[in-house]
Amino acid sequence: MDARLLDVVIGVAAFIVLCVMLAVLPMVMTPAYAYLAAIIIFILFLSGAGYLVNDKIT
DSSP, X not given: OOXXXXXXXXXXXXXXXXXXXXXXXXHHSOHHHHHHHHHHHHHHHHXXXXXXXXXXXX
């Protein structure tokens, strides 16, 4: 798969994960911590995916 296309797919998937976490986590925990957790999960998802893409490309 082309690296640029893979980056776009990962970005869209990460945005979907962020939207789901923003919708679900406030129902489970305190909203302030839920939003913080959603942002942290989003950052970890993108950084992990970026690491795997860089490893796969080289």
